[in-house]
Amino acid sequence: MEADTQQAVSAILADVRLRGLAAVRDWTGRLDGVQLEPSALRFPVSTLEAARLHLDQTQPDLMAALRELIANVRRFAEGQRRSLLDLELPLPGGGTVGERWCPLQTAGVYIPGGRAFYPSTLAMTVIPAQVSGVARIVGVTPPKPQPTLPGAWGVDPLVLACAAELGLTELYPFGGAQALGWLAHGEPAVDLIAGPGNRFVAEAKRQLIGTCGIDSLAGPTELLVIADGSADPTWLAEDLMAQAEHDPDAAAVLVSEDRALLEAVAAELQTRTDASPRRAILEQSLANHGRLVCANRELTIALAQTWAPEHLELCVADADAWLPHLTTAGALFIGSASAEAFGDYGAGPNHVLPTDRSARYASPLGVATFLKRQSLLRLAPADAAAMAPWVKRLAEAEGLTHHGRSAALRGHHHL
Structure with missing residues (x-):
């Protein structure tokens, strides 16, 4: 990544981390030419529904095509979820070891809006998160200076209608590095950010690795x-x-x-x-x-x-x-x-x-992107007693005295 891009993104992320939404508004005005009103940052659900109604009335064939896409992507995601099985293996003493799939608590989805708008990407990112069980999904997409529908901040009506069709209630009219900074450092403080973008978005994701999860660092297609x-x-x-x-x-x-x-x-x-x-x-x-x-x-x-x-x-x-x-x-x-x-x-x-x-x-975005594996250990007393001697021996060999003693106590207790 070019040094100027790294520096620009670093400055934006630092400002958003310090000043929150005020910085997001300032950078959106500077970079996108759109002055966002502090009292109206989040799209009201009524605006999303109005866009869906408008397109249902004026372009029913387009909405029918969008619904076909949504249905197919959801069907595929549900199949993915069914294939991700929890694991439980029995132990000789009656205990078990295993793992389970747990949904992330929050996810941010980025919907590009530079050369074109991508309602298809909104569906591709939101649906796997929904099927995985993510409790809170927050969408962001860049605004445009020209109006579309009232209150739409220049965002294409099909993107808004898609959000309504998906049941996404949190969609915000800002993009770029400032949007990713707010998702990671601001009030949502999401567990993961997903979705493609331009080089500034890719660099912001790179710099946010470790602050939250990142689906991938998308380059040119x-x-x-x-x-x-x-x-x-x-x-x-x-x-x-x-x-x-x-x-x-x-x-x-x-x-x-x-x-x-x-x-x-x-x-x-x-x-x-x-x-x-x-x-x-x-x-x-x-x-x-x-x-x-x-x-x-x-x-x-x-x-x-x-x-x-x-x-x-x-x-x-x-x-x-x-x-x-x-x-x-x-x-x-x-x-x-x-x-x-x-x-x-x-x-x-x-x-x-x-x-x-x-x-x-790396793999395609999917349901597993929004899940994490959690390992499970459930020892019966007989399992602990059987393991304690060799666990103690290994721990002592590594110089970890109290690991050995912790295991040995379980062994003695069973006796």
Whole structure:
């Protein structure tokens, strides 16, 4: 991260820690050009409901699509929760050892609002937290100077309607490092912050590690497509463009052994970019980070495993044969029908994913993000008596006299 970004974020976080919401208001006015009123920082539930009613009346098809996304993401999250089982193992003397999953008490969710608004991200972050059982969920999203609905602080009505649909009652119109500082240091003092953002948001999350939990340090979005001659060049071109349109730093890479396919995709990219309403951003991102690569299977697997891209599309006839070799990507999209766009817009799995090679060790956002494991030890007297001699011996070997005595007392008591 650039030194100027680190310094700017450090100054903002320190100010918010010292002055709280007053600092949040000042930085929002300075950076976003929006003067927030002290008495009206939190969106009233009535404003959220008004946005939902407005869109139900004016764009019912859009609200129906949003509800499909919400239903699919919730169904997937509920399946995740059922798969996270508590553990209990019996001991010979009648006791048990185990662990259980416990929800965090509070979580903050960050909803980006720079180049676009993302109600889909609101759903992707809030729903797993709800399903995990988090008691208090606090959302923040940047405002805009231009009005949308009355009292909406320029926030897109679909974001507000999504909050209403989810039952989220705490949503605040500020973003950036100042919002994260308030979530961590202010009155919410959340246990974890989740959700993607720009470089200032990513740096704020980095600096807040240790103050609260962080889901991941999200960088620019990434897509690797592996394709063979069975793939449609038009589909591949649109998949690459769908990734590239996020921002100028988005990476969209296609790898294939089929040179004819690569040439056809290159032609499609040129034609479609020229005709696109998002031509300016596409030209930047494809020039900066777009690549069409000819490589054999072995080299392609090595590239995928080393890069560990956020998204990996397998547009090949024998996708199942590739799967055992592709373990590091954040999310796999298997088969030509499985466009990454379906993952972004609510097929079920979460679209908040690890980037910048962190998918080697990190996982997608999900229910487990908002849970912690708690170990459990329930010894029966007979278990304590059986363990006491060797625990005492090990403790004494490490020079921890009173550990040994503590264990030995339980052993003597049983006798």
